[in-house]
Amino acid sequence: MDENIRLQVTRYRPDKDTVPGWQEYDVPLRKEWTVLDGLNHVKNEVDTTLAFRWSCRMGICGSCGMNVNGEPRLTCATFLSDYAPGPVTVEPLGNFPIVRDLVVDIGDFMAKLPRVKPWIIRDEEKSVDDGEYLQTPEELDAYKQFSMCINCMLCYAACPVYGLDPDFVGPAAIALAERYDLDSRDQGARERLDVLIEHEGVWGCTFVGECTRVCPKHVDPAGAIQRYKLKAAQESVKMFLLPRAFR
Amino acid sequence: MSDGQVVAAHDVLLVGGGAAGLRAAIAIAETDPGLRVAVVSKVYPMRSHTVSAEGGAAGVIAADDSIDEHIYDTISGSDWLGDQDAIEAFVHEAPRELLRLEHWGCPWSRQPDGHVAVRAFGGMKKMRTWYAADKTGFHMLHALFQTSLKYDEVVRYDEWLVTRLLVDDGRVHGVVAVELNTGRVQAITAKAVVLATGGCGKVFPFTTNANINTGDGMALAYRAGAPLKDMEFVQYHPTGLPFTGILITEATRAEGAWLVNKDGYRYLQDYDLGTPTPTPELRSMELGPRDRLSQAFVHEEEKGRTIDSPYGSVVHLDLRHLGAKLIDSRLPFVRELCLKYERIDPVTDLIPVRPVVHYMMGGVHTDIDGATPLAGLFAAGETACVTINGANRLGSNSLPECLVFGARAGRAAAEYAATAPGPPATIAAQVADEVRRIERDVMGSPPRTDSVAAIRGEMQETMEAAAGIYRNGTAMTKGIDVLRGLQERVTRVGVRDTSRTWNTELVAALEVANMLDIAECILASGLQREESRGAHQRTDHPARDDERFLTHHLAYRDEDGPLVRRLPVTVTRWAPGERVYGR
Numbered sequence: 001m002d003e004n005i006r007l008q009v010t011r012y013r014p015d016k017d018t019v020p021g022w023q024e025y026d027v028p029l030r031k032e033w034t035v036l037d038g039l040n041h042v043k044n045e046v047d048t049t050l051a052f053r054w055s056c057r058m059g060i061c062g063s064c065g066m067n068v069n070g071e072p073r074l075t076c077a078t079f080l081s082d083y084a085p086g087p088v089t090v091e092p093l094g095n096f097p098i099v100r101d102l103v104v105d106i107g108d109f110m111a112k113l114p115r116v117k118p119w120i121i122r123d124e125e126k127s128v129d130d131g132e133y134l135q136t137p138e139e140l141d142a143y144k145q146f147s148m149c150i151n152c153m154l155c156y157a158a159c160p161v162y163g164l165d166p167d168f169v170g171p172a173a174i175a176l177a178e179r180y181d182l183d184s185r186d187q188g189a190r191e192r193l194d195v196l197i198e199h200e201g202v203w204g205c206t207f208v209g210e211c212t213r214v215c216p217k218h219v220d221p222a223g224a225i226q227r228y229k230l231k232a233a234q235e236s237v238k239m240f241l242l243p244r245a246f247r
Numbered sequence: 248m249s250d251g252q253v254v255a256a257h258d259v260l261l262v263g264g265g266a267a268g269l270r271a272a273i274a275i276a277e278t279d280p281g282l283r284v285a286v287v288s289k290v291y292p293m294r295s296h297t298v299s300a301e302g303g304a305a306g307v308i309a310a311d312d313s314i315d316e317h318i319y320d321t322i323s324g325s326d327w328l329g330d331q332d333a334i335e336a337f338v339h340e341a342p343r344e345l346l347r348l349e350h351w352g353c354p355w356s357r358q359p360d361g362h363v364a365v366r367a368f369g370g371m372k373k374m375r376t377w378y379a380a381d382k383t384g385f386h387m388l389h390a391l392f393q394t395s396l397k398y399d400e401v402v403r404y405d406e407w408l409v410t411r412l413l414v415d416d417g418r419v420h421g422v423v424a425v426e427l428n429t430g431r432v433q434a435i436t437a438k439a440v441v442l443a444t445g446g447c448g449k450v451f452p453f454t455t456n457a458n459i460n461t462g463d464g465m466a467l468a469y470r471a472g473a474p475l476k477d478m479e480f481v482q483y484h485p486t487g488l489p490f491t492g493i494l495i496t497e498a499t500r501a502e503g504a505w506l507v508n509k510d511g512y513r514y515l516q517d518y519d520l521g522t523p524t525p526t527p528e529l530r531s532m533e534l535g536p537r538d539r540l541s542q543a544f545v546h547e548e549e550k551g552r553t554i555d556s557p558y559g560s561v562v563h564l565d566l567r568h569l570g571a572k573l574i575d576s577r578l579p580f581v582r583e584l585c586l587k588y589e590r591i592d593p594v595t596d597l598i599p600v601r602p603v604v605h606y607m608m609g610g611v612h613t614d615i616d617g618a619t620p621l622a623g624l625f626a627a628g629e630t631a632c633v634t635i636n637g638a639n640r641l642g643s644n645s646l647p648e649c650l651v652f653g654a655r656a657g658r659a660a661a662e663y664a665a666t667a668p669g670p671p672a673t674i675a676a677q678v679a680d681e682v683r684r685i686e687r688d689v690m691g692s693p694p695r696t697d698s699v700a701a702i703r704g705e706m707q708e709t710m711e712a713a714a715g716i717y718r719n720g721t722a723m724t725k726g727i728d729v730l731r732g733l734q735e736r737v738t739r740v741g742v743r744d745t746s747r748t749w750n751t752e753l754v755a756a757l758e759v760a761n762m763l764d765i766a767e768c769i770l771a772s773g774l775q776r777e778e779s780r781g782a783h784q785r786t787d788h789p790a791r792d793d794e795r796f797l798t799h800h801l802a803y804r805d806e807d808g809p810l811v812r813r814l815p816v817t818v819t820r821w822a823p824g825e826r827v828y829g830r
Contacts, residue, residue, distance in 0.1 A: 013746050014746075014748050044700035045700070048698065048752045048778050051744075055296070056296070057458070058299060060298050060299055061288075100746070113393075119351070120352040128347050131354075135361050136361045138360060140357055143356060147354050147389070186351065213347075
């Protein structure tokens with residue numbers, strides 16, 4: 001019970017520091033404790049100035065993503081005991097500007113999200129009075145996986161392409177576009193394709209697959225990107241061969 | 248931009264970006280696209296606590312169901328403290344709101360023929376709970392958030408913490424807020440403000456609630472002079488994981504899980520909740536209401552029939568007979584949470600559970616349109632108390648409540664804003680006053696040995712001791728004394744963090760001050776209610792007393808703490824009666 005584990009944590013206060021540095025904290029190593037519990041121990045008992053985001057502590061709100069020993073992780077679902085005897089490095093998610101300590105600026109993603117039109121698009125909207133759109137369990141299964149994204153940004157932190165080309169729309173946003181494309185209630189695939197066919201859309205991805213590997217919710221953004229590339233390729237063939245009315 | 252300036256003027260400002268706030272924002276944008284509407288939230292909207300809701304959302308849709316039955320279940324579930332006009336409106340409007348979510352892309356679970364599926368839920372006599380596996384809140388929130396992105400006119404202030412309402416001459420004119428990125432304290436004016444900041448579970452040490460659930464909207468309203476209603480009614484959910492307090496959804500029991508004590512005995516049969524059957528019976532045994540199930544746990548503990556764990560006594564939730572296939576299709580998140588946080592597999596193992604603070608039935612007093620007594624101030628969702636939940640909320644009524652009353656409050660606020668005057672020049676003094684409070688009183692106090700975490704911890708322990716599943720006058724009186732002392736300490740606690748950028752110690756200091764006000768209201772209201780009703784069980788007043796207490800409590804802020812007044816319950820067609828479950 002009295003055993004400790006050392007956390008090496010990134011510290012960066014823009015009003016004081018020119019570059020990020022490290023600070024070490026020893027925290028109790030308990031079998032129930034996650035990395036987030038360790039950080040909260042620091043915050044409450046050791047150093048009240050450490051800044052990080054967290055909320056639900058059950059892996060669903062997507063707030064507490066950080067790099068743990070270099071790997072993008074939800075800290076509320078990453079156990080200290082898996083890193084014993086330590087030390088454990090805790091850094092802000094990569095590929096994002098650091099605001100302070102472990103807090104990164106995800107404004108770029110938030111601005112990109114609406115661009116892929118992540119909502120149901122219909123030629124004609126049915127009235128609520130006419131009841132639900134029928135959707136069989138099989139039709140639901142077709143897009144369900146892509147609807148599980150919690151916007152935790154782990155995939156952006158892991159994506160080497162996003163790291164090099166910040167204009168790349170990125171894994172989570174493309175997965176979300178695919179989620180709506182595959183929804184039997186939606187008719188907006190064409191509109192989304194127009195957005196994603198651009199250079200910074202799907203083409204940026206070189207299929208490294210890191211996004212799918214780090215996804216805590218098994219969304220498979222890499223799969224979504226591949227599907228989009230196929231659609232885009234088919235589209236360009238059609239554009240080449242068919243008169244406009246048949247595309 | 249410097250401190251104290253007005254960053255923008257809006258017509259309607261939503262405080263909070265969860266289900267109620269986003270539903271209100273969309274309602275306003277649809278009602279009048281010309282209105283300048285904005286959402287201000289201390290987290291990005293998709294981080295809001297709606298995301299954690301698991302089991303489902305109730306709305307009458309099945310052929311064998313009826314509006315009146317949902318109304319009756321809700322009224323009897325509320326132990327007759329719910330306002331029946333509000334419940335009638337809620338039950339009538341819930342199905343349309345859930346259908347609207349369906350049209351907006353919510354991935355509701357389906358029947359083989361493509362129609363929306365419904366499941367059983369605690370205290371409900373019919374199957375009427377819509378669900379998206381066991382991540383219903385997550386899917387609803389993301390569908391609402393993504394749909395809200397369609398409306399360019401909805402402006403957002405993400406990661407801004409509102410610290411004060413601007414009020415002049417009995418009207419609300421906007422808010423003062425801290426922008427977390429810069430630490431600047433600024434004003435956002437609005438003709439109408441809708442509070443939708445969720446609940447206040449963090450007042451207690453052991454809760455399903457997220458870190459953000461600090462009752463900010465309730466405290467804002469209370470300090471501005473609006474009353475908080477029925478604050479003594481705090482819901483303990485019977486099945487939380489020990490240590491973390493993570494919720495194991497009631498949907499497990501709806502799908503057939505059993506609650507058993509250390510002898511493997513389905514103990515609920517000893518507490519007037521029915522007789523055990525192999526498959527679930529509606530409104531019986533494991534599908535009884537949450538207040539009664541949590542109370543039964545306490546009695547089992549007293550009888551020595553619970554199981555000791557390092558984090559308190561537990562009973563077992565048994566899903567093993569449901570099989571991997573059903574668990575994976577209907578309850579995948581439960582399996583994921585158990586594997587991750589308890590390192591057990593519900594397919595083969597018993598889940599240890601204990602009652603955990605889950606929901607605040609009380610909140611900002613509103614009418615059926617979300618309007619508070621303060622002109623221009625509205626509230627919806629868990630922040631508000633309309634009240635459809637009375638003394639005990641039924642599981643799966645809170646998500647549709649966010650939709651029905653979020654939409655109602657949004658529309659009412661839009662209507663109000665259309666004719667309300669803009670902010671008077673006099674509010675500048677209030678903004679300056681708030682800047683001073685935060686910069687001088689909170690940030691400027693010299694740090695001392697005391698800390699925000701210490702005050703928060705003592706408040707939480709106090710509340711667990713005084714306002715648990717069973718309460719008594721002596722404990723509540725003692726708790727009120729302790730809270731007074733903590734109120735003194737919090738005014739001069741100081742923060743060690745001097746940075747303006749993302750100062751989470753400042754946020755925590757402001758949140759704990761909010762929670763202390765709420766904690767006082769819970770105990771003051773509870774002390775005055777000398778009866779046992781729903782989630783408020785007093786060992787010194789063990790019976791329900793309709794003669795004296797078929798009334799709401801309204802807690803107003805006064806110099807020496809809350810002043811509690813009464814308001815009669817609205818009864819339309821259902822005279823108070825006995826709550827009968829399992830017989």
